[in-house]
Amino acid sequence: MSTMQDVASHAGVSAKTVSRVFNADPHVRPETRDRVERAMRETGYVPNVLARTFRHGRSQSVGVAIPDVGDPFFSAIVRSVETVCAPAGVTTLVASIGDDPERERDVIEALLKAQLMGLILAPVAEDQSWLEPWLEHTPIEFVDRPARGVEAEELREDDVDGARRAVEHLVSRGHRRIAFLADRVHPPSTQRRRDGWRLGLRDAGIEPGDASDDADRAGDTTGASEHPRHDLVSLEATDPESAAAAIARMRALPEPPTAAVTANARVTMRAFEPLKRAGLAFVGIGDFPMAHALTPAVTVMAQDPAELGRRAAERALERFESPAEPAREHALIPMHLVVRGSTPAPR
Incomplete structure (x- = not known):
């Protein structure tokens, strides 16, 4: 573990100057501050x-x-x-x-x-x-x-099982074409929930058939499997307009979905109106205030953030x-x- 004196020697300043930088003293010159902060990173210094x-x-x-x-x-x-x-x-x-x-x-x-x-x-x-x-x-x-x-x-949370059970519930209602709506692919939770969606379909004997299948079989877990290309997957529901556009695109397919799983509460709220207008059944992952009071009230896989x-x-x-x-x-x-x-x- 490096010391303040190690940082001072590395940066060519006094230990007192290192202390002033750490405590955000406004009187330290910017170039000195940059040099000391760089020395802290390079020496791995932690107070x-x-x-x-x-x-x-x-x-x-x-x-x-x-x-x-x-x-x-x-x-x-x-x-x-x-x-x-x-x-x-x-x-x-x-x-x-x-x-x-x-x-x-x-x-x-x-x-x-x-x-x-x-x-x-x-x-x-x-x-x-x-x-x-x-x-x-x-x-x-x-x-x-x-x-x-x-x-x-x-x-x-157990994201994979939560999404799998969301699909399981929709299948029990008679749905076979089930979409997955998300707002980004980056968070690991989105990736896990997408995997749970696929697992739920396969458990029901429905082949997802997305481009990630080939990558998975080849052992690639960082390429296509993280960015599935599938008619019933959208990762663009970043606002109400893009959510509506994604749903409209899916509804125009020769075999449109009859249901959807939304990846988180943000997406559920953005997609609520277009899902309702399209007549799609849906399960949201994550509950949110007033979800029970909407028409229709939203079926959810409730997390326990508390x-x-x-x-x-x-x-x-x-x-x-x-x-x-x-x-x-x-x-x-x-x-x-x-x-x-x-x-x-x-x-």
Whole structure:
């Protein structure tokens, strides 16, 4: 583990200057700041959080870094973390990463520099190996998405089984042509749910027949299998207009779908009106406020983000005293089917 003096020598400055850069002193010249920050990265320097805690008073904050604080799923995680932390006198600091992987490191490092008792993270980037030095001092719990490039504790939903059961429910209603609507392919959860959609069809004796089949048989899990080309798959439902366009395209097929699985609550909300107008039955993955009050009320595979947040917060607080303890929590939390009015039999 490198020290502040190692960084100072690497950057050609004093240890006091390194300290000023770390504490965001506005009087440090930009070129000096850039040189010191580059030296921190190159030497793998992480400030001794526990030592600073004992000198200046124990941190009383847990951080939560998520893609979107406005997403019902992630906001429920935040509320649950706050429910665990507040009675213990611990403040919850929340940061939104957004969808840009390039922002992830800056956002997370800003939180970690606050001497957190722990961090709860739903990443968007493909690699978190740079977090390795921080894990020696700070408990980090990954939620919803797996850690990549680093060994860390993970808690997430059983996405594959949830999507498989959504298809199973639609098949039980008599549907055979079942579409899959998503808003992006990047998050691992979308990939897992697409895999669950395919598995559900195959369980029912329906061959998905998408281009990923050949790639899967060839052992390629990073190419076509991540970007399926299929008439009944859309990854473009990023807003109501694109969701409507995707559904219109599918409805114009010689054999149009009679039902759909929507990959998350965002997509369900965007696609609700065009799905309703098209007369398609649908199951949404993830419940959301007012889903039960719409017409038709939305059948969902309900996740349990509150349970994710609760377990992650409790585990972070438990590990604060021994953050270097080997990661051991790799939990899959099942989804459950809530049947409402959006899954009638085919017309």
